[in-house]
Amino acid sequence: MIAVLLLDFGGPEKLDDVEPFLKNLFSDRLIFPFPFGQEIFAKIIAKYRSPKVIEEYKLIGGRSPLIEQSKNICRDLEEGFKKANLDIPVFVGMRYWKPTIDETLSQIASLQPKGMVVIPMFPHYSTATTLSVLQEFQKSYDARRLTIPYQLVEWWYDQPQFIAAWCYSIKKALDSFDEKIRKTVPILFTAHGLPVSFVTERKDPYPKQVKESCEKIMTYLGGDNPSYLSYQSKVGPIEWLKPSTMKFVKELGSRGVRELIIVPISFLTDHIETLFEIDHEIIPEAKKAGIAQVVRCEALYYGPYLKKTLEDLVLRKLPSLLGG
Template structure:
């Protein structure tokens, strides 16, 4: 999410990226699922990825390595907006557009990132916004640059999204050959590659079929909704100009909070952390499932579904754990004096410390990649706060390149394409986990606007994607 102290207000961040793109780990083993239809194919596909030089699990040394320098990122041979596909040939790829808010990859991008954020009235409404936004961004830039400098000089979210997209596209070619080849593109809301850059790349590739795939499992108007609104506006702009890419046929994966692979990946990450505690206290350690907070005006006033979908993910993870530990859903990154979703993650630490708890585990339940909010807010700020109150806090590792999570992305896309295209499962796709929100061009839930929504673009966007990208008069 975006209205974060780590993005636009306060904080300073983690020492170095604990990730980056690692060298392939050919000897990596794939975690075993206790009971899941994903098990067999996850292992087989992960092994094939490893054989092709795509890492299914980073090595231990790579996890703690510093990020690659910005110059190496700039020198990357493929487009900023795309992930390389293993497929070549004359047939244009089926595009899978990975949407996220993004983050500045270098310190020089911080100012532009903040300017775009503060200009966006769908997220932040200010009086005289066109004048105030650049002033606020300019004032914040030095402080935020310092924060990003402390996590290696930029956000790792682009590198992780590339890693995830590359693995997803490779598996998707096997899971759903009817729409192969597949190619992952990246569209960030506030950082490069922006939506227009992704569409430019898709136009160059001759794409005629695309899936907009939100990288936020739980839907919110302030994240997935904002990305889709921006994509819709850009498509309409190109349609007015008569550009061919404006006629791409679209469908949307707009939420996936309880997908089996997502839940199992979170569960395994959490179980790995819990097993670092002595057996005699392991099941007494309280768990904080931390997600980015939202103003109550958005939740109660507008009716945003985000809190309910976060709770659904948490309940699914705890059920998989057998409800072994006490837990709470907590909310981080509150900004300003107005009422936000609570309890705040930091306040939870203080409260538990006063009650005598000596240990706690934090799970970034709404984030699928490491970025400034995990690397600083949880890894540094919250850890230090816990220590000041006599507690030891451990943060569960982000999903990043967990093999089951990579398979989940491919499963979700395959189930969605089967739903939209009406294709039948083959021997390779027969065990693709059913995605409950694979309901055609978008989920049934996406078609319902928030009760308090007053943004006309939301209604137009939903009608557009529900129709598969038809002109507005046809969608009506």
């Protein structure tokens, strides 16, 4: 038996979870490095931000859909492996919420698998996401003195199935537009932002990988659709990657753009960043700027290719674990 461990951040499952979730998030020095008193800083910022964030979650159902959708992905993957006569149970562990990475590792260890395939649910590598979950994984693995061999998938932004997944989602969104203009509707890729210092000081490859994904998608998509890339979800006063998605949609409106597809390129499932930030803030702002028809692509969770992508990533690692 080979086990699969998917790693993600997690999210609040009810409104009362928002403040403790934020505290866990702000306690991570890889995301919010504070020169001293990280835990005190995290507690203060979480308490300050939680009332606003709670109101945002109220508008999207009172919870994050991430955990439920992640568990569904695990179930679908496991069922697919069973149909192929492969004994590969699939688990998910969360960096900032439950089930924690440590709890999930304990569950996997109890099954005594021959090996593990570990996949961060972040196609593009970043020190703020991929490295954070992998460090937590390694910390728990070492603390439990596990000896299970494992293979890591550190990034998968350029995998053909991942590119096909976004092409599928974009084509589905294009169907919302009049057939006469589908090949020319502008496409705006929006990725979760990152402090500029992460790129200049840590040499974070994230923006380069995101750009390469977008270019590959547009190549495979074909057509004459103009495309752009911007960044969202900025937190704090420091400089983040630009252009800002919020500002850029206003600019597109001022240029005379009247139709637009928004592609949340760095999000695999539904998040507050898509359901609230894009749907309740960015899209209304775009319409105010004169863009009459704006369509956000569905998360890859809803299409057939995310499962195929993850299956392919697992199967590629099996020979190394089975000695083949």
